[in-house]
Amino acid sequence: MKLIECPRDAMQGLPDFIPTATKTAYLNALLHVGFDTLDFGSFVSPKAIPQLRDTAEVLAGLDLSTTQTKLLAIVANQRGAETAAQHPEISYLGFPLSVSETFQRRNTNQTTSKALADVAAMHELCERTGKTLVTYLSMGFGNPYGDAWSPEIVTDFTQQLAALGVRIVALSDTVGASTAATIAPLFSALIPAFPAIEFGAHLHTTPTSWREKVSAAYEAGCRRFDGAIGGFGGCPMAADELTGNMATENLIAYLSEIGEPLGLDLDALARARGAASGIFAFH
Known part of the structure; x- marks a missing residue:
């Protein structure tokens, strides 16, 4: 069982910049909990995600000396991947590949075919630098865009990723659209069909x-x-303002x-949750 804590996803949409020292202290608290992985930051354009423009500075302040938790950084293109790969402390690079052409253009400003080409290049980069690519x-x-969706389309994307050698694929419920009736058949079909791939669930609820x-x-x-303490964050395009990340406490x-x-x-965990309540203003 692997639990991935995602403070990056929780923080990235906050309108007021969280001071670097505050981010660093919170992440250091999370590193003591024992999560498998910490999705801690991203190497993307500061114009796109200004909240995380200090990821390199935050990384420099993390104390990894007494933790087994591995670090994951999100990237949106090859340039970001090359930057992230220069940091030996980072184990995983995460890239969002969308089965929706519309969302791929909105999220990473590229077509799905270009994104798949990037995945291939990023996977090769990870193999060269001792990292592992996580494809979301x-x-x-x-x-919500009217683009075609079906379990067969998801399977086809997974097949293309498997052919590239990708070993971790997280199905992501970007706008909270999933139900038990869609979740169960997908995982039941994909997990036995692709035994070389570790499948994850990034659910919004x-x-x-x-x-x-x-x-x-x-x-x-x-x-x-994947989860986030307090269930904070999630996709701003979700129509329901109560839709957020899966709360780690619930997991x-x-x-x-x-x-x-x-x-x-x-x-x-209790100490980290106390620190989170000060950042995200939940109770």
């Missing part, structure tokens, strides 16, 4: 829909879940209920 299939459960989504993914065989509660060992330091 955004709009993986449907989209409302406060009342989270359990059915986690349960559907878990029961279909998914063992990699932990569900997995603990069914007896899945997580190996987390719950005292460190």
